[in-house]
Each structure stands twice: as C-alpha cells, then as structure tokens.
Amino acid sequence: MSHRTQAAYESEFYCMTRILSFLVLLLVWVPSQATTHCVILQYHHFSDQTPAITSVSPAQFDDHLAYLSTHKFNVLPLRQVVAALRQNKTLPDRCVSLTVDDAYQSVYTNAFPRLQKLGWPLTVFVNSEAVDRGLASYMTWDQMRELSSQGVVFENHGHGHIHMIRKNSAESDQDWRQRITNDVNTAQRRISEEIGDAPQLFAYPYGEFSPATAEIIDAMGLVGFGQQSGPAWSGADFAALPRFPMAAKYAELKNFRIKVNTLPLPVVGLWPKDPLLVLQQRRPTLKLKLVAGAYSKAELQCYINGSSDVAINWSRDIPDQLTVTPNFDLRPGRHRTNCTMPSPEKGRFHWYSHNWFVRNPDGSWYSEY
Ligand SMILES: [Zn+2]
Structure with missing residues (x-):
C-alpha cells in the first residue's frame, strides 16, 4: 500500500463517497x-x-x-x-x-x-x-x-x-x-x-x-x-x-x-379528505404530506383558479409537510388548487392538483357551467 500516492487515496475516497451518496439517494425519493x-x-x-x-x-x-x-x-x-x-x-x-x-x-x-x-x-x-x-x-x-x-x-x-x-x-x-x-x-x-x-x-x-x-x-x-x-x-x-x-x-x-x-408531486397524506367545503367555509386550508425527498421547497408554487394569492407554509416540525390556503374567498362552484415545483430536469415540473366544491350559502348547489 505504501507505494500508492496521496492522489490515489483521494481518488479512492472520492469514489467511495460517490457510491455512498448514490446509495443514500436510492433510499429517498429521487424526483426526476x-x-x-x-x-x-x-x-x-x-x-x-x-x-x-x-x-x-x-x-x-x-x-x-x-x-x-x-x-x-x-x-x-x-x-x-x-x-x-x-x-x-x-x-x-x-x-x-x-x-x-x-x-x-x-x-x-x-x-x-x-x-x-x-x-x-x-x-x-x-x-x-x-x-x-x-x-x-x-x-x-x-x-x-x-x-x-x-x-x-x-x-x-x-x-x-x-x-x-x-x-x-x-x-x-x-x-x-x-x-x-x-x-x-x-x-x-x-x-x-x-x-x-x-x-x-x-x-x-x-x-x-x-x-x-x-x-x-x-x-x-x-x-x-x-x-x-x-x-x-x-x-x-x-x-x-x-x-x-x-x-x-x-x-x-x-x-x-x-x-x-x-x-x-408525490402526495402521501392529504387533509381534509373531502373536497366538499362545509357551509360558509370559503378559505379552505389544504395540508399535504409528501414522500421524503430532496425538494426545492422555495420553488414550490401554488395557484387557486389561476391566482397566486395563496399562503404556502412548510411545517417546521414535520418534514415534507405543507399547507396551502387562498388569501381570498372561493365563490360557489368548482375550484382547483394547483401546485407545481420545477424538476432538476430542465423544463419539467412536479404537479399536484386538488378539487374544492363550494355550495351556495343556503346549501343549494351551484349551477353547471
Ligand atoms: Zn362526462
């Protein structure tokens, strides 16, 4: 072993590190x-x-x-x-x-x-x-x-x-x-x-x-x-x-x-389960738990009916969990919360969408459009 140079040791160490990090990556969800x-x-x-x-x-x-x-x-x-x-x-x-x-x-x-x-x-x-x-x-x-x-x-x-x-x-x-x-x-x-x-x-x-x-x-x-x-x-x-x-x-x-x-966008936990809002509720909070992974959290964007006027909060206590709440009232009808996050692969996005169904204030149903 004594004939081996410092560079060779470093190279071997580098390879081992690469292999180990690859194995670690295999243990968590790799989005792309x-x-x-x-x-x-x-x-x-x-x-x-x-x-x-x-x-x-x-x-x-x-x-x-x-x-x-x-x-x-x-x-x-x-x-x-x-x-x-x-x-x-x-x-x-x-x-x-x-x-x-x-x-x-x-x-x-x-x-x-x-x-x-x-x-x-x-x-x-x-x-x-x-x-x-x-x-x-x-x-x-x-x-x-x-x-x-x-x-x-x-x-x-x-x-x-x-x-x-x-x-x-x-x-x-x-x-x-x-x-x-x-x-x-x-x-x-x-x-x-x-x-x-x-x-x-x-x-x-x-x-x-x-x-x-x-x-x-x-x-x-x-x-x-x-x-x-x-x-x-x-x-x-x-x-x-x-x-x-x-x-x-x-x-x-x-x-x-x-x-x-x-x-x-791999959601494994979702609250509330029912997309039908209780009467008078107009600003539903959607809580999502994602598969453990290397997410670019700062780049997650969510829209409701095309509006980005939405509060996104990543949990400090529970890894890979977040809430999404509109900063405005949803009108009677069908709505969708869309969340996207860029993938490391250029031009590709992780995507998740959730429905909301909102009845009229008196409990009657919105008309079809
Ligand atoms: Zn149909």
Missing part, C-alpha cells in the same frame, strides 16, 4: 428519476362545432399527436397503465394515455381515424343513458362495437351522468348510496351487454367525487378517475386518479407540452 408514473389526458369533443370549454379542434388534436410522436412518447392503453401503477412496475418515463369522456360523435369521426393511423390506443368513458336514448351528439352502440373491434376500450362513466356527490334533500345516506350504486351498476350492465367487455375503470361525471363516492367505486372493484390535474403515479389514490383535462386554453400546444412532461 421516478418512472412509476404516467400522464393521462382527458378529452371530450374533437370538433370546431362543439362548445369550446369541452372541445379541441381536429387541427389542435393533430398538433397534440404530432408532438407526442416527434418526442417519442409511449402512448399506452389505460388498463395497462393502471395495472403497472398498481403493481409498482416501471413504466417508460414519457408515458401518456389518452381518454375521452361521454362517447361523443367526434370520437368516431375525428379522433379514432387519426389514432388508427398511428396505431395508438384509446379509452372512452361512456354515460350509457345518453347512448340508449339515441342522442344525435353521441355515438351509437353499433359505432362503438365497431371501434371496440379495432381495439378502443369502453369504460364506465355512470348511466345518467349525475352529480354523484349531491344528495337529494329528502334522501337518507342509505338511499343516496343505493341510488349512486344503481346508476354505476346500470352503466356497467349496459356497456357489458352492448360491447361484450365489462368495464374495469370509472370516470366521475364532472370530476366530482368524495370519500363516500370513492368508497362505493372501490367496493365495486372499479378504479376511479377525476378531472383534477397531475400525472398518475403508483402512490396515488386509485379511487380518484388524476387526469389533465384537454380543452379550450388548456389544450394550447404550449400548455399541452408542459403537461405531458410533468412528474408527480
């Missing part, structure tokens, strides 16, 4: 290297003629597909993504899954032909009553059978497209549970009868869910999806997985690019 996640996109219409708030134009959809193709994204079937996430199996880093809610005509006329050319999979969440009634804006069962034979998968979006969290005034808890269960069961039966493949996944109409609806969906053996944004990951709640809504300004290519490149 997590691969058990996937970005799920939620569309409605693919048309210039339908309401902008729920539509992308065919040209916009072309842009989305071209971006995914050029940047070598892996567009995977939703069932495959869910199975991998549940089993904590590795997914390709640039994983995207395409979903549609409501089974509108433009899926048949505009979305499917484009996806067929690329050989990319599609999942459609069907609200079966609208199809049974033969509404002109919806696909027919015949059209859906045709798409099913080409690999499109049809899943459950409820029968009557109801606001599941809204309990009727004269309804007991038990009656409400029965009504919700019946609605989901009817869609399950109708889609199975018509398509011949029993749904495994469920998308909440309007993205509205609560711990009670999540319990019902979970008990029925279905995996649930909301409309809160963020990538799905292996530690997320499988009764209400996030999706990025794609319509209006959210579907513009500059926003699309950011969203398909997001990484999870």
